[in-house]
Amino acid sequence: GVGFATGNTDNLNLSAQLLASYFKGPHELYLGADYFYAENLGVQTTNNLRIYGTYNRLVTDLFYLGSAVDFFTDEPAALDYRLTAIPHLGYFFVKNDQVKLSVEAGLGYLWEDQGGRDDYLVWRLSQRLEMRLSDRVTLWESVSLVPRASDFSNSYVVAEAGVRTRLSDRWAFRTFVRNIYDSTPASGEVENDLSLIAGV
Numbered sequence: 001g002v003g004f005a006t007g008n009t010d011n012l013n014l015s016a017q018l019l020a021s022y023f024k025g026p027h028e029l030y031l032g033a034d035y036f037y038a039e040n041l042g043v044q045t046t047n048n049l050r051i052y053g054t055y056n057r058l059v060t061d062l063f064y065l066g067s068a069v070d071f072f073t074d075e076p077a078a079l080d081y082r083l084t085a086i087p088h089l090g091y092f093f094v095k096n097d098q099v100k101l102s103v104e105a106g107l108g109y110l111w112e113d114q115g116g117r118d119d120y121l122v123w124r125l126s127q128r129l130e131m132r133l134s135d136r137v138t139l140w141e142s143v144s145l146v147p148r149a150s151d152f153s154n155s156y157v158v159a160e161a162g163v164r165t166r167l168s169d170r171w172a173f174r175t176f177v178r179n180i181y182d183s184t185p186a187s188g189e190v191e192n193d194l195s196l197i198a199g200v
Contacts, residue, residue, distance in 0.1 A: 001199030013038045013046075015197045017174075026058040028066075036195055046195070048074040062092045066104070068124065077193065078186035080113040082156075084146060086124040100130045107149065115186045121149035136166040157181040173200050 003013035017034040031053045038046035049072070056066035067087040073079060086108025094101040104126040111119040128142040140162055147155035162176025175198040185191050 001197055010041050011039070015199055017197075017199070026064075028054075028056040028058070028064075030054045036197065045076060046193075047076060048072065048193075056090060062095060064090045064092075066090060067108075068104075068106070068126075072180075074180075074193070077182070077189050078115060079182075082110065082112040082114070084108060084110045084122060084124070086122065086146075088124060088126070098132050101128070103127050110146070110148075114184075122146050123149055138164045140164075153183060155183050167200070171200060174198070 001013070001015040003011065014037045015035065018032065020029075020031045022029040033049075033051045035049045036046050038044075050070070052068070052070040054066060054068045056064045058064045065088070067085070069086075070082075070084045072082045086106045088104040088106030090102055090104040092100065092102045104124070106124045108122055108124060109119065110122045111117075124144060124146050126142065126144040128140070130138065130140045132138050141160065143157065143159045145155060145157050147153075158178070158180050160176055160178045162174060165173045167173055175196075177194070177196045179195075180193045182191055182193075
């Protein structure tokens with residue numbers, strides 16, 4: 001995705017996202033990477049990279065075991081890196097061709113450098129809903145809460161909602177909003193980062 005404006009304003013927005021999924025028997029693998037950059041009047045306002053992956057193995061039709069890995073870096077928020085690796089237990093409350101609603105919970109580890117290096121045990125509580133409205137239109141939303149195991153006031157939340165519209169067999173239009181909340185941002189930084197992205 002690309003956005004550009006000049007004249008009374010001078011804005012530049014760039015976004016790139018790579019998504020992949022694999023399903024075979026009881027195995028599910030999801031991989032993703034996205035990069036967002038924006039500047040206003042020559043001043044950088046957004047510059048972040050996220051790489052993530054999830055592997056699930058179905059134990060029954062509804063229960064599954066898996067693990068999630070997430071890497072995130074955000075230059076304007078003074079976050080050099082945040083890496084989490086968290087195994088989980090998941091359950092589908094609804095699972096059919098039109099609707100999938102699942103929850104996951106797990107205990108893992110976090111490494112980060114945001115004004116100083118730190119590492120500690122974390123919980124991960126996650127929920128995801130996907131609704132197929134037609135052969136061409138799919139809605140989804142997800143929320144992940146990752147608090148420090150010994151202190152729930154030290155946590156971050158990643159919430160996302162979007163719509164995917166298939167234009168052809170190989171092309172689709174994606175629009176989604178993502179909010180990342182960090183309860184302990186770097187000094188002088190705000191707790192929320194909100195992004196709205198549209199692209200093909």
